[in-house]
Amino acid sequence: MAVTLKQMLSDRNVSITTLATAIGLSYPTVHKAVSTNIPPKRTARRFIESVQGYLKTIGIEEEMAWSTVAPADQAPAPQLNQQPEDMALENQMLTQEAMKHFKLFRNPFINDIRDSRDVYLNEDARYVLAAMKDVARNQGILAVVGDSGAGKSVLRRMLLDDLHKDGDVTIIQPKIIDKSRATAAGICDAIIDDISSETPKRSMEAKARQVERLLMGAFKGGQRHVLIIEEAHDLTVPVMKYLKRFWELEDGFSKLLGILLIGQTELSDRLDERRHYELREFIRRCMVVVMSPMDHDLDKYLTHKFEHNGADITKIMTPEAILEMNQRLRTRRSVSGSMVYPQVINNLTTRAMNLAASLGEDVVSVDIIREL
Numbered sequence: 001m002a003v004t005l006k007q008m009l010s011d012r013n014v015s016i017t018t019l020a021t022a023i024g025l026s027y028p029t030v031h032k033a034v035s036t037n038i039p040p041k042r043t044a045r046r047f048i049e050s051v052q053g054y055l056k057t058i059g060i061e062e063e064m065a066w067s068t069v070a071p072a073d074q075a076p077a078p079q080l081n082q083q084p085e086d087m088a089l090e091n092q093m094l095t096q097e098a099m100k101h102f103k104l105f106r107n108p109f110i111n112d113i114r115d116s117r118d119v120y121l122n123e124d125a126r127y128v129l130a131a132m133k134d135v136a137r138n139q140g141i142l143a144v145v146g147d148s149g150a151g152k153s154v155l156r157r158m159l160l161d162d163l164h165k166d167g168d169v170t171i172i173q174p175k176i177i178d179k180s181r182a183t184a185a186g187i188c189d190a191i192i193d194d195i196s197s198e199t200p201k202r203s204m205e206a207k208a209r210q211v212e213r214l215l216m217g218a219f220k221g222g223q224r225h226v227l228i229i230e231e232a233h234d235l236t237v238p239v240m241k242y243l244k245r246f247w248e249l250e251d252g253f254s255k256l257l258g259i260l261l262i263g264q265t266e267l268s269d270r271l272d273e274r275r276h277y278e279l280r281e282f283i284r285r286c287m288v289v290v291m292s293p294m295d296h297d298l299d300k301y302l303t304h305k306f307e308h309n310g311a312d313i314t315k316i317m318t319p320e321a322i323l324e325m326n327q328r329l330r331t332r333r334s335v336s337g338s339m340v341y342p343q344v345i346n347n348l349t350t351r352a353m354n355l356a357a358s359l360g361e362d363v364v365s366v367d368i369i370r371e372l
Contacts, residue, residue, distance in 0.1 A: 005051065005064050006034045012060065017367045022057075023050040027371035031359050037067045091343075092350040101357035102316050108309040109346035116158050120304040120342075124292040125151065131289050132159045132260060136169050136226040139255035141247055141282075143232065143271055144262045146291025149343030152262050156228070163226075170195050170218065172227045172257075179234035184242035187227070191215070191246075191257075195225060212249050215256040226258040233263035233270060237279060240270070244282040261286075293338035294345075298326045301345060316353065317364040324369040325349070348372065 009019065020030040025047070033039050039047045048066065055061075094107045106112075113119055121129065128144060132155060135142040146152045163169045174190040176182050188207040189200045196214050201207050215225060227246065229235065235243075249256040261267065268290070269275060273283045294301055299322050306313045325348060330338045351372050352364045361368060 003062060003065060004037045005066075006037065008055070008060065008062060008064065009034065012058070014058070015367060017370055019051070019054065022054045023047075025050075027367060028355070028359060031367075035360065037065075039066060092347045092354075094350050095354050095357065098350075098353045098357035102311070102353060104309065104311055106309055108305050108311065109350055112305070112309065113154065113157075116161060118308050119154055119158060120297075120301045122294055122297040122300070124294075125155065128289050128291060129155050129158060131287070132156075133162065135258045135260050135287075136163055136171075137224060137258075139224065139226075139247075139258040141243075141259045141286040142261070143267055143286055143288045144260070144291065145265060145267045145288060147265060147293075147339070147341060149339075149341040150291040150293070151342045152291055153230075154342070156230070156262060168222065168224060170223055170225045172225060174227075174229060179229065179231045180236060182229075182235060182239050184239060187239070187242070187246065191225075191227070211246075212256075215249055216251055219251055219254065219256050224258070225256065226260055228260045228262070230262045231264075232261035233266035235261075235270070237270075237276060240279055240282055244285065247285070291341075293330075293340040294342075295326070295330055295338055295340050298322060298329075298340055298345065301342070302349065305346075315363065317349075318366065320366045321352070321364045321369050324366045325352075328369065 008014075009016070016031050016034055017027060019034075020027045023030070029040060033047065048064070052064070091110070094104070094109070099105075099107070131142055132144065134140065136159065144152055144155070160171060163171055172191050172194040174182060174187055176186060185204055185207060188204070188211050191211050192198055192200045192207070192214060195218060198210065198214070201210050218225065227243075243259055246257055247255060247259050263270075268288065271279070271283050271286060271288055273280050276283070299319070302317065302322060303313045306316060325345075326340060329340045329344060329348065348369075349364075352368050355371065356362075356364045356368050359368075
């Protein structure tokens with residue numbers, strides 16, 4: 001008695017991925033043929049011969065029963081959006097089809113953080129956030145270093161929210177977009193503008209005296225200050241030298257200004273004394289913390305994401321799919337290592353959900369992850 005290919009694979013515990021790999025076709029193409037019991041129209045004969053050839057190699061001689069007429073509204077097999085590694089950080093959009101398929105009413109990865117409760121923090125992230133708060137309140141020097149998508153900006157937003165609520169620390173943030181063009185004079189102007197209504201003086205000497213006077217007066221009134229510079233990996237060596245001089249402003253034993261640098265991995269190179277000996281005085285006073293990947297917290301992160309958007313992760317992804325995603329992201333780059341970072345996780349999960357929905361899969365499975 002002839003049986004369908006789907007029955008045959010199920011009875012022998014042969015996965016669609018295994019079959020697709022063996023016959024050299026994409027997972028979506030094979031998945032559709034197995035699900036509908038209809039071979040691809042243009043390559044039906046070759047497809048059937050390839051499948052039968054593979055089955056014979058594993059000792060299966062049964063005849064397959066194929067449907068011969070496709071439904072009128074049958075759509076072509078979904079095509080994968082193959083993306084190079086350097087596109088892993090580009091935001092992916094969850095399709096309306098996927099939203100409806102998984103019964104979601106809002107995208108769990110876009111505009112999803114409305115307050116600190118929406119942020120998942122593992123132990124490493126809690127430590128980094130605590131270090132940032134300590135620098136802001138006790139006027140130290142800290143560099144937070146991490147890959148793109150590691151969550152640095154989210155922690156900065158949490159820090160700002162905390163400091164704004166307490167109101168005892170004034171935040172100074174230079175607005176120049178290209179940090180490679182930042183200057184000591186520009187930083188002076190930012191300090192003056194953010195902590196007073198005064199107009200910055202013209203000469204550098206006058207600016208420096210103005211900054212010291214303003215910081216000193218505010219400090220005596222119980223106000224502390226922190227200078228936060230994002231994209232700090234683009235700062236020039238001369239500017240970083242000046243930062244030490246800003247930090248050295250003091251009232252007795254108390255510093256007047258904390259400094260927080262936030263940047264990508266190149267910032268670690270800039271703060272390597274062996275490479276930039278001329279910055280040794282600043283480097284020796286600067287604490288460096290690195291944003292670690294969430295290698296051991298991927299399941300907790302995704303569970304948190306979906307729960308805070310009213311969804312149950314068990315109805316969206318299998319545990320095995322999460323393990324496969326973790327393994328894939330931990331070994332994705334041979335040079336930089338793990339990519340188990342929030343933004344990368346969000347994008348890969350979105351792509352997996354889109355593909356699962358287009359294939360009519362109830363949940364994201366291991367096969368779906370392997371096909372991305």
